[in-house]
Amino acid sequence: MGAGRLYATVALGGFRRYATYRAATAAGVFTNTVFGLILVYTYRALWDLKPHLGGYDQAQAITYVWLGQAFLSTLAISGGGVEDELMERIRTGDVAIDLYRPADLQLWWLAADLGRAFFQLLGRGVVPFVFGALVFPAYLPADAGRWAAFLVAVVLAMLVGFGLRYLVALSAFWLLDGTGMTQMTWLLGYFCSGMLLPLNVFPGALGTVVRALPWSSLLQAPADILLGHGDPLRTYLFQGAWAVVLLGAGRLLQSAATRRVVVQGG
Amino acid sequence: MDGFITLDEVEKVFSVRRKTGFLRRERQEVRAVDSLSFTVARGEMVGYIGPNGAGKSTTIKMLTGILTPSGGRLRVAGIDPSRERSRLAHRIGVVFGQRTTLWWDLPLIDSYRLTHRMYRIPNARYRENLDRLVELLELRTLLDTPVRQLSLGQRMRGDIAAALLHDPEVLYLDEPTIGLDVVSKAKVRGFLRELNAAQGTTVLLTTHDLQDIEQLCSRVMVIDHGRLMYDGPLTGLHEAGESERTLVVDLERELPPVEVPSARVVRVEGPRQWLAFPAGQSAAPVVARLAAEYPLVDLSVREPDIEAVIAKMYAERAVS
Numbered sequence: 328m329g330a331g332r333l334y335a336t337v338a339l340g341g342f343r344r345y346a347t348y349r350a351a352t353a354a355g356v357f358t359n360t361v362f363g364l365i366l367v368y369t370y371r372a373l374w375d376l377k378p379h380l381g382g383y384d385q386a387q388a389i390t391y392v393w394l395g396q397a398f399l400s401t402l403a404i405s406g407g408g409v410e411d412e413l414m415e416r417i418r419t420g421d422v423a424i425d426l427y428r429p430a431d432l433q434l435w436w437l438a439a440d441l442g443r444a445f446f447q448l449l450g451r452g453v454v455p456f457v458f459g460a461l462v463f464p465a466y467l468p469a470d471a472g473r474w475a476a477f478l479v480a481v482v483l484a485m486l487v488g489f490g491l492r493y494l495v496a497l498s499a500f501w502l503l504d505g506t507g508m509t510q511m512t513w514l515l516g517y518f519c520s521g522m523l524l525p526l527n528v529f530p531g532a533l534g535t536v537v538r539a540l541p542w543s544s545l546l547q548a549p550a551d552i553l554l555g556h557g558d559p560l561r562t563y564l565f566q567g568a569w570a571v572v573l574l575g576a577g578r579l580l581q582s583a584a585t586r587r588v589v590v591q592g593g
Numbered sequence: 594m595d596g597f598i599t600l601d602e603v604e605k606v607f608s609v610r611r612k613t614g615f616l617r618r619e620r621q622e623v624r625a626v627d628s629l630s631f632t633v634a635r636g637e638m639v640g641y642i643g644p645n646g647a648g649k650s651t652t653i654k655m656l657t658g659i660l661t662p663s664g665g666r667l668r669v670a671g672i673d674p675s676r677e678r679s680r681l682a683h684r685i686g687v688v689f690g691q692r693t694t695l696w697w698d699l700p701l702i703d704s705y706r707l708t709h710r711m712y713r714i715p716n717a718r719y720r721e722n723l724d725r726l727v728e729l730l731e732l733r734t735l736l737d738t739p740v741r742q743l744s745l746g747q748r749m750r751g752d753i754a755a756a757l758l759h760d761p762e763v764l765y766l767d768e769p770t771i772g773l774d775v776v777s778k779a780k781v782r783g784f785l786r787e788l789n790a791a792q793g794t795t796v797l798l799t800t801h802d803l804q805d806i807e808q809l810c811s812r813v814m815v816i817d818h819g820r821l822m823y824d825g826p827l828t829g830l831h832e833a834g835e836s837e838r839t840l841v842v843d844l845e846r847e848l849p850p851v852e853v854p855s856a857r858v859v860r861v862e863g864p865r866q867w868l869a870f871p872a873g874q875s876a877a878p879v880v881a882r883l884a885a886e887y888p889l890v891d892l893s894v895r896e897p898d899i900e901a902v903i904a905k906m907y908a909e910r911a912v913s
Binding site for chain 1: 687
């Protein structure tokens with residue numbers, strides 16, 4: 328219980344840290360809205376040519392766009408999560424401080440990232456989404472249960488997103504400069520999470536592969552639940568399995584990294 | 594061994610890969626700490642000094658459990674640090690002058706709340722300690738200020754308070770006065786002296802600022818190339834380094850170099866002369882002799898510069 332309170336404090340701190348940067352939040356809201364507008368007009372052109380592309384009607388495609396904008400910073404799909412700070416701490420050696428504390432490194436950063444994600448969802452996600460839903464003919468389910476099921480998938484997406492980014496961050500223990508690694512994973516994540524286009528648009532083997540990768544847990548999985556395209560339980564299982572695998576891999580990599588530091592020096 | 598901190602023949606060897614050709618790399622062993630043995634008793638305040646790369650930080654990291662020794666035996670409060678890092682963490686406090694443990698973007702008080710949870714400090718004790726530390730370190734008005742807005746001196750005091758909230762029995766300070774102005778340095782030193790006297794906290798202080806040592810530590814350990822070169826009182830360092838005190842003499846007029854037993858003239862400038870004599874020796878006989886035989890106007894004694902003493906020790910070591 329004592330440990331739970333510690334990580335709750337860390338999460339709350341993560342939330343409040345991002346909340347202090349109001350100008351950055353306002354700028355982010357603006358960017359996400361503008362970006363959403365560009366995508367909405369692109370999608371509408373596409374869906375005019377090919378109605379029911381990927382099984383979505385035009386209203387669902389519009390909702391999908393604004394969900395993407397709401398999740399971009401929440402799930403740190405193109406960077407901006409706690410991994411930036413962790414990598415910097417590894418590079419400068421400040422991570423040594425984190426190691427002597429009586430706290431678990433992974434849980435600590437997970438809590439901090441969840442705090443950050445919830446702030447980004449409320450601070451940066453809600454406004455563009457509401458704007459999009461009001462201005463465009465979006466698809467919004469009336470069923471409160473559907474929204475609740477969707478929110479569960481969002482939380483699972485946060486775990487998977489962190490799991491992925493934590494692995495990337497820990498690579499800094501070996502690579503020293505993780506810039507190349509992060510840029511590669513951002514690019515991969517941007518495409519494979521469905522930020523560019525919904526994953527169910529992609530045909531054949533490519534579609535099957537991207538839908539099986541962990542990134543599809545981020546945007547595609549919660550979106551499908553909200554849009555009535557996915558069975559919640561199966562989606563949760565898929566997301567949960569990836570979360571377990573990724574966080575487990577993170578733990579293994581973490582113990583290898585700490586052993587390396589502890590034996591080899593910072 | 595009744596020491597609180599004991600090191601017995603502790604070694605730390607890093608293997609470093611060096612590029613020797615286009616794709617060839619060679620493993621090379623670097624001995625950061627070499628058969629280091631010392632004991633620190635409970636309640637002692639010890640200065641730990643040495644040039645950059647001497648092995649000071651490596652020692653501190655081994656004492657916190659972040660690094661595992663390659664050989665030898667190391668105990669802090671009876672605990673093997675690298676094996677039981679978390680258990681030890683509850684009994685030690687660490688302040689790194691160049692790194693902060695505080696939450697950068699949040700008010701200072703938030704970092705203390707976090708420390709409260711992290712070390713599971715009982716509520717009453719947390720409030721009591723926070724109150725005391727905030728008072729002594731003059732942090733009252735800063736508690737609601739985000740850490741990034743604090744000056745270096747304020748931040749350092751904030752870090753020291755964070756390291757002490759859980760009543761550690763031993764405090765490791767790694768350059769706690771680095772970059773601070775004179776007033777801030779005095780505040781930090783005053784606090785540490787008080788802490789050691791009132792709470793009996795064992796303090797191991799790493800520094801490049803020898804005034805820290807002069808003002809705080811009765812015992813000093815000098816390390817270089819991973820080996821202990823000196824361990825004893827600060828005054829003994831002068832003898833070990835064969836340093837000299839200087840007597841500056843103003844005579845009535847220009848005279849040839851004065852002749853006094855056990856002192857020698859090192860410099861003459863008009864009526865003023867500089868005499869050197871061993872640091873362990875009293876100035877009284879030299880002064881008495883001078884006053885009796887020469888037209889003396891004024892004189893003053895200059896203590897040897899401890900920095901020069903240590904620099905000399907390092908240099909001698911490098912030659913041998």
